[in-house]
Every structure is written in structure tokens, then in C-alpha cells.
Amino acid sequence: MMSRKIISASISSTLYALFLSIFFNPYGYNGSIFHSFISSLPMYMIYVVPAIFLYGIITSILSDKIGELSKRYIDVKYISLFISSIFHFLFGLILGWLSLLAAGIFLITDQLLYKKKPTYTGKEAIIFLLLPVGVFISFLSVISFLDFLDLITY
Template identity: 35%
Template sequence: MQKSNILKEEIPRKVVAASISGSIFAILMGITDPNPFGDSNLSTFQYIRAFFLATPVYLMYSFPVILIYGVLTSAISDAVARLIARRTKLGFDTYFSLVFHVIFGLILLWYSLVASILFFITDYVLRRRDKYNWVSAVKSLVIPVLTIIGFMFVVYLMDIGR
């Protein structure tokens, strides 16, 4: 892929992938570990409330890392995978890219590994769709913001109902 196509199409697609996968990752973290510093014996209502409280916090801390580190390492992974696939004439650039995503995702072990695989899957699905530009990349940044607002609104409604 040419340098101009990378900046015009690939990086914006990866920003969209980061917005989607970052929000999904925060929700998954909220489901699996809604109360990371507290008691693990929660009633159903406490679990749901902790899930809605923890998800925006997970998103606030994980999304910038997924956006910056994820987009950068994913672009590097894809470029190196294309180079290896072209040199070996095997055509397994997707598999090579997955391997590099996993390697870059091992920086914080399981948490970042899950995020990198989720990022890879999201980027792979988006790759099959339309072309992405910088306008769609900027618009996609609304996804994490709306996720935070939505979860905080549910917490607000839970507090009013008490």
C-alpha cells in the first residue's frame, strides 16, 4: 500500500476500529471485573451498579492507550505483515498481522492481549467494508463519549431510584 493510501484510508479505519474496540473492551472489563478494588461477593443489584460505574472508568483509562498505541502498532503490524507476505510470496498477510498484533498485545499480558485481539477483529471486519476517511474517523470518536454518557446516565437513574 502506498504511503498516501495509508494516511488517507488505513489510519482513519484504524481510528474507527479503536473507537469501537475500545468501547467493547471497556464493557467486557466491566462485565468481568466490575469491582476491581472491592468485595467480590456482590448482590445482583450491587454487581449491576458496579458494572455501570466501572465501565466508564475502564473506558477513560483504556481508550487513550488503545487509540494511540493500538493504532500505531496495528499500522506497523500490517505494514510488516504485508512486507513478509510479499517477500515470502505466501499471501498470509492477515495471519502474519494477527501474530504481530498478539506480540504487541502482550505488553500488559491478558488485558492488553484481549484488547489487541479485539482491535484486530474489529479492524479486520472494517477492512471488508467501505473506504474510511478522516471525517469518519473523527465522527467515530463520538462512540466512546456516548458510551461514557450512556453508562453515567444509567448510574444517575439508579441513584434517583433509591
């Protein structure tokens, strides 16, 4: 379960940072929209990735355990998923609707991964850890390259 949660956190934190940098740009659109997007994504990833890895994984495991526990007492087909979803969203309310969105992305990612394959290996989790790191480094590289181009044009 832990490997699947790490993979879910890798995917959902990257998707959530992409969403924030597209729709909530702290720099405004003074220059080009592309440059603003490229500049804001690493800043969001600095905060989003650790938060989802620390808080998201712990609360997701707790939500799933509560959902599994409810299956023992209530004999309904999808009660475990329903209870787990409720707790994902309750834990996601910590910072309002923005963190609720992150909880929803995490829950959907986790459920899609579970439907595809219930168990994942540690090696797969480590490979997926490269996703947020790779996106972060790629965007920083593009920022550096754009700044270099600005430097040589003056």
C-alpha cells in the same frame, strides 16, 4: 488507513470496556449486578479508550506495515494477514492476557472493517469517535440518575 484504525479503536475500546465491566468488576457485587456494571464501565473507559487509541493504533499500523512488507518476500496468499496477526498479538502481550484480549478484539474489528470497505473517510472516523464518548456519557448519566433516585428515597 488511519481513519479505519480510528474506527477500529472506537469500536474495540468500547467493546473491551464492556467486557471488562461485565467480567472484572472492581466494586464486587454488593448491590445489584446491574448497578455494579453501570458503575464500573466509565472507570474502565477512562483507562481503556486512551490506551487503545494511543498504543493500539500505533502498534496496529506498525503490524500492518510489517505484514505488507513480508508480502514482498514471501509469496503466500494470506501471509500479510498472518504476519500482521502475529505482531498484533506480540504487541498485545505488554500487560499479559488482558491486553492480549484487547489486541485480539482490535485485530478482529479492523479486519472486519477492512473486508467491508478498505478505505474510510475522516468524516466516518469522526462520527465513530462519538461511540466511546456517547457510551461514557450515557453510563455517567444513568449513574447520576440512580444516585438521584437513592437521594430522594431517603
